Amino acid sequence: MILQSIKIALESLWANKIRSFLSMLGIIIGVGAVIAIVSVGTGSTQQVTSRIANLGSNMITVYPRTPKGQWGEVSSASSQDKFSLESTDYMEKFCPSVIKVIPVKQVSGRLISDDINVNATILGTNIDYAEVNNYEVGMGNFISENDHRERRQVMVLGSQLAEDLFEDDNPIGKKIKVNYEGQVYMFDVIGVMKEKGGSIGGNLDDQAYIPLSVAMDKLTNSDYVTSYIAQAASSEKASTAVNELENFMVKFLDDEDQEQFRIISQDEILDTVSSVTGTMSIMLGGIAAISLLVGGIGIMNIMLVSVTERTREIGVRKALGARNAHILFQFLMESLNLSSFGGILGIGFGWTAAYFLSQYGDWPMVIAPLSIGLAFGFALFIGIFFGLYPAMKAAKMNPVDALRYE
Amino acid sequence: MSKIMKIENLEKTYHLGKVKVEALRDISFEVNTGEFVSIMGPSGSGKSTLMHIIGCLDYPTGGKYFLSGQDVSKLNDNQLALFRNQKIGFVFQQFNLLPRATILRNVELPLTYSKTNSGNKKERAVEALEKVGLGDRLKHKPNEISGGEKQRVAVARALVNHPSIILADEPTGNLDSKTGQDIMKMIDRLYDEGNTIILVTHEAEIARYARRVIHLKDGLIDRDEVIA
Numbered sequence: 001m002i003l004q005s006i007k008i009a010l011e012s013l014w015a016n017k018i019r020s021f022l023s024m025l026g027i028i029i030g031v032g033a034v035i036a037i038v039s040v041g042t043g044s045t046q047q048v049t050s051r052i053a054n055l056g057s058n059m060i061t062v063y064p065r066t067p068k069g070q071w072g073e074v075s076s077a078s079s080q081d082k083f084s085l086e087s088t089d090y091m092e093k094f095c096p097s098v099i100k101v102i103p104v105k106q107v108s109g110r111l112i113s114d115d116i117n118v119n120a121t122i123l124g125t126n127i128d129y130a131e132v133n134n135y136e137v138g139m140g141n142f143i144s145e146n147d148h149r150e151r152r153q154v155m156v157l158g159s160q161l162a163e164d165l166f167e168d169d170n171p172i173g174k175k176i177k178v179n180y181e182g183q184v185y186m187f188d189v190i191g192v193m194k195e196k197g198g199s200i201g202g203n204l205d206d207q208a209y210i211p212l213s214v215a216m217d218k219l220t221n222s223d224y225v226t227s228y229i230a231q232a233a234s235s236e237k238a239s240t241a242v243n244e245l246e247n248f249m250v251k252f253l254d255d256e257d258q259e260q261f262r263i264i265s266q267d268e269i270l271d272t273v274s275s276v277t278g279t280m281s282i283m284l285g286g287i288a289a290i291s292l293l294v295g296g297i298g299i300m301n302i303m304l305v306s307v308t309e310r311t312r313e314i315g316v317r318k319a320l321g322a323r324n325a326h327i328l329f330q331f332l333m334e335s336l337n338l339s340s341f342g343g344i345l346g347i348g349f350g351w352t353a354a355y356f357l358s359q360y361g362d363w364p365m366v367i368a369p370l371s372i373g374l375a376f377g378f379a380l381f382i383g384i385f386f387g388l389y390p391a392m393k394a395a396k397m398n399p400v401d402a403l404r405y406e
Numbered sequence: 407m408s409k410i411m412k413i414e415n416l417e418k419t420y421h422l423g424k425v426k427v428e429a430l431r432d433i434s435f436e437v438n439t440g441e442f443v444s445i446m447g448p449s450g451s452g453k454s455t456l457m458h459i460i461g462c463l464d465y466p467t468g469g470k471y472f473l474s475g476q477d478v479s480k481l482n483d484n485q486l487a488l489f490r491n492q493k494i495g496f497v498f499q500q501f502n503l504l505p506r507a508t509i510l511r512n513v514e515l516p517l518t519y520s521k522t523n524s525g526n527k528k529e530r531a532v533e534a535l536e537k538v539g540l541g542d543r544l545k546h547k548p549n550e551i552s553g554g555e556k557q558r559v560a561v562a563r564a565l566v567n568h569p570s571i572i573l574a575d576e577p578t579g580n581l582d583s584k585t586g587q588d589i590m591k592m593i594d595r596l597y598d599e600g601n602t603i604i605l606v607t608h609e610a611e612i613a614r615y616a617r618r619v620i621h622l623k624d625g626l627i628d629r630d631e632v633i634a
C-alpha cells in the first residue's frame with residue numbers, strides 16, 4: 001500500500017512540475033541555507049582560528065593606557081613612564097603561568113637606503129620576540145643576545161619593508177640610515193623576515209626590528225618600554241596568566257581600577273571571534289528556520305489546493321474501494337515527496353552556495369554530514385507535519401459529496 | 407434463483423438546517439443474482455440516493471439493506487470500502503476516469519485497492535478492456551478518446567473486480583443517443599453473460615433494456631414492473 005501511494009504521489013507531482021517546484025522553493029532555500037550557513041560558519045571559523053593561532057603561541061600583550069581626566073582637572077600622567085625594563089623580571093617571577101615576558105620599545109622613524117626612504121615602525125626587542133610571534137626568519141638572522149648586549153646598530157626587516165627599500169636586491173649587509181627625531185643613525189641589515197601579515201600589534205611585515213638596548217639607550221634614551229608581550233605556559237593556562245598579570249599590574253602601578261593598562265590575550269580575541277560567528281550562525285539559522293517554516297506553509301497551501309482540485313478523484317477512488325488510509329497515505333506521500341525532493345534540491349543548492357562562498361572567502365569548504373542530515377530530516381518532518389492536515393481532510397471526505405463535487 | 411440483495415423499509419432523510427428532505431421513504435425490494443433491473447423515475451425522485459446506498463457509498467437513515475447476506479448498515483467505513491471494492495462495479499454518468507492516468511491504469515485502479523492477487527493486475531485489466539473492445543488503446547489518456555469510449559473504459563473498470571452487482575447511474579446521460587444505445591447493448595451483453603445489473607435512469611427507452619423496471623416517485627416505489 002505504501003509503495004502504491006508513493007507511485008501515485010510521484011505521478012501527480014510530475015503532472016504539476018512547475019507548481020510542485022514553486023511550492024518546493026521554500027524548502028529548497030531553507031535546506032540550502034542551513035547547509036551553506038553551517039559550512040560557511042565552520043569554514044570561516046576554522047580560517048580565523050588558524051589565523052589567530054598563527055599570530056603567536058599563547059601571547060598576552062600588556063599596553064599602557066592613558067587614564068581619563070576628571071572634569072576641570074588635567075588628566076594624570078600616562079602610565080607609559082612606569083613600564084620599566086626591570087619590571088619584566090618581576091613579572092616573570094610574580095606570574096607563575098607566564099614563562100616569558102618580552103619588552104618592546106616601539107618608535108617610528110624614517111628609513112633611508114640610497115635614494116629610497118620610507119616611514120616605518122621600528123621595534124626594539126630581543127631574540128624571543130620572533131619565537132613568541134611564530135615569526136620566522138627568511139634570510140640572515142634575527143637579533144641576537146650579543147646584538148642586544150653590545151648595542152649593535154643592526155636591523156632586521158619585515159618582508160614588505162625589505163621589498164619597499166631594496167626591491168629585488170638582497171638587503172643583507174646593506175646599510176640603512178634611520179632618521180629618528182632629527183638624529184641620523186646607521187644600521188646594518190642582518191636579516192629579513194618571512195611574510196606573516198597582520199598580528200595583534202599591526203602588520204609585522206611593514207616593521208623593522210632592532211635590539212631593545214639600541215632603541216632604548218641610543219634612539220630614545222628612555223628607561224621605559226612601550227609594551228610587554230607575555231607568553232603563557234600553555235593555552236590552558238592563558239586565562240590564569242591573564243589574571244596573574246592583571247594582579248601584578250594593579251599592584252605594580254597601584255591602579256586598583258585598572259585604568260592605566262590594558263591586557264589583550266589571544267584567547268580573548270578567539271572568544272570574541274567565536275562569539276561573533278556564534279551570533280551570526282544563530283541569526284542565519286533563524287532565517288533558515290523561518291524559510292523552512294514558510295516552505296512548510298507553502299507545501300500545506302499547495303496540498304490544500306491539490307486536495308480541493310481533486311475532490312472528485314478522491315470520490316472516485318473511494319467508490320472504487322480506497323480506504324481512508326489509502327487516501328491519507330496518497331496525499332501524505334505527495335507532500336513528503338514535495339518536501340524530500342525539495343530537500344534534495346536544497347542540498348545541491350546549499351552545497352553549491354557553500355562552494356562559491358568558500359572560494360570567495362578563501363576558507364576551507366567544510367560540509368558537515370550532520371548539517372545535511374539535520375536539514376533533510378527537518379524538511380521531511382515539515383513535509384509530514386504540514387501535509388498531515390490536507391491529507392486528513394482528503395481522507396475524511398464523504399464519498400457521495402466528493403463524487404458530486406464539480 | 408439466489409438473492410444477491412434485499413432492501414427492507416429503507417429510508418433516507420436529509421436535514422438541511424430545519425428542513426427535512428425525505429429522499430427515500432419505505433423502500434423494499436429484492437434483486438436476484440443475474441437480474442437486470444432498472445430504477446426509473448423523474449428527477450428528484452430519489453434514484454441517486456438509492457443508488458448510493460446500494461453502492462455502499464452512504465448509510466440509510468432507516469430500514470435494512472442486505473448485500474450478499476450481510477447487513478450493510480452494520481459495516482464500518484473500512485468494511486464499506488472493501489464491499490465497494492469487491493462487490494460493486496460503478497458506472498457513472500460523468501465517466502469519472504482519472505484524467506492523468508492511462509486507460510490501463512484507470513482500469514487497474516480497483517485492483518490496486520484490493521488485497522488479493524495484485525500479481526496479474528495488468529492481465530486482468532487488459533482482459534476487461536478487451537471485453538469492451540478497447541484492448542488496443544491501453545496507453546491512451548482519457549482526453550484522447552471519445553465519450554462512448556470513455557464510458558466503455560468505465561464499464562471495463564466496473565467489471566475488472568468481478569463484482570456481484572454492476573451499478574450504472576444514468577450511463578447514457580452524457581452520450582448522444584446512438585452511442586448511448588451502443589453502451590446499452592454492451593450492458594445487455596454483460597447481462598447475457600450472467601452479471602447482475604442495476605441501472606438508474608429517468609429515460610423510459612433506456613430503462614426498457616432491463617427485464618424489470620422499478621418506478622420511483624417521491625421516494626417511494628410506485629410500480630415494480632417485469633418486462634417480458
Ligand SMILES: Nc1ncnc2c1ncn2[C@@H]1O[C@H](COP(=O)(O)OP(=O)(O)O)[C@@H](O)[C@H]1O
Binds near residue numbers: 427448449454
Ligand atoms: N446531499 C443531499 N442533501 C440534501 N438533500 C439531498 C441530498 N441529495 C439529494 N437530496 C434531495 O433528495 C431528493 C432526491 O434526490 P436524488 O436522489 O438526487 O434524486 P434523483 O437522482 O432521482 O434526481 C431530492 O429532493 C434532492 O434535492
Ligand SMILES: [Mg+2]
Binds near residue numbers: 453454
Ligand atoms: Mg440523480
